[in-house]
Amino acid sequence: MVFPPDDLEPWFPIETERLMLREARPEDFDDIHAYAVRDDVVRFMIWGPNTAEETRTVLDGWLDEQALWPRPGVNLVIEELATERVVGSIRLTIQDAANRTADMGYTLHSDVWRRGYGTEAARAxxxxxxxxxxxxxxxxxxxxxxxxxxxxMEKLGMRREATLRKNRQVRGDWRDNHVYAILAEEFTRI
Ligand SMILES: CC(C)(COP(=O)(O)OP(=O)(O)OC[C@H]1O[C@@H](n2cnc3c(N)ncnc32)[C@H](O)[C@@H]1OP(=O)(O)O)[C@@H](O)C(=O)NCCC(=O)NCCS
Known part of the structure; x- marks a missing residue:
């Protein structure tokens, strides 16, 4: 079986209670750069803080990928409905098509941390x-x-499956990482 199937309908944009998860637009640059440039936001990331050129390259990549459907990786911006400001991004990337397995990643501007936005976007x-x-x-x-x-991940019922020792370098510092996962049959139970 080919995965994702050719006749797959786009599963986005998604509107949640407070957020819109949608494909990026060229005019989102300033909002995206506003968080990508922040030390607190990129503290645990292997990228950043971004120069304007680096953010431009990332955004161009997101815009370019929109020409392909279905595609293995989907990057969506997270727009706050109340302000129409892009406050972050979320990614779902198929890592193993034969086993219908993907990984997920997300980033939010520190202005909006601890409001449950991360959980709301990842749940969607x-x-x-x-x-x-x-x-x-x-x-x-x-x-x-x-x-x-x-x-x-814990709030969404994902399980901690492993802790990898010094598997990633962040600005020269080897870091430990937890791996969390959830199966389709587990998600339907929460
Ligand atoms: C990680 C990140 C997306 C979290 O987003 P968020 O919207 O603040 O997360 P939520 O508000 O949904 O929080 C979910 C739960 O995580 C825990 N949590 C979140 N931030 C926390 C903090 N600073 N300290 C302790 N616990 C925290 C809490 O249990 C929280 O639930 P609660 O508020 O009901 O207690 C955000 O901090 C971020 O963008 N960080 C920078 C980028 C990044 O590191 N991305 C992840 C790479 S793997």
Missing amino acids: VLQAAFGPLGLHRVFAMADTDNVGSWGI
Whole structure:
């Protein structure tokens, strides 16, 4: 079976209670750069803080990928409905098509942390992943000190499956990462 199937309907945009998850537009540059340039936002990331050129390259990549459907990786911006400001992004990437397995990642501007936006966006992506997309397993990785990131995973019922020792270098520092995952049959139970 080819996965994702050629006749797959796009599973986005997704509107949640407070957010719109949608494809990026060229005019989103300033909002995206506003968080990509921040030390607190990129603390656990292997990228950043971005120069304007780096953000431009990332955004151009997101715009270019929109020409391809179905595609293995989907990057969506997270727009706050109340302000129409892009406050972050979320990604779902098929890592193993034969086993219908994807991983997920997300980033939010620190202005909006601790409001439940991360959980709201990730829940919506998991609903799409196990609904229209028909995935079997979604996993995500988070630095062991990135409590906000694995806090989202725990709230969504993802299980900590492993802790990888010094598997990633962040600005020259080897970091430990938790691997969390959830299966389709587990997600329907929460
Ligand atoms: C990780 C991130 C997306 C979290 O987003 P968020 O919208 O603040 O997360 P939520 O508000 O949904 O929080 C979910 C849970 O995580 C935990 N949590 C979140 N931030 C926390 C913090 N700073 N300290 C302790 N616990 C935290 C809490 O349990 C929280 O639930 P609660 O508020 O009901 O107690 C955000 O901090 C971020 O963008 N960080 C920078 C980028 C990044 O590290 N991305 C992840 C890479 S793996």
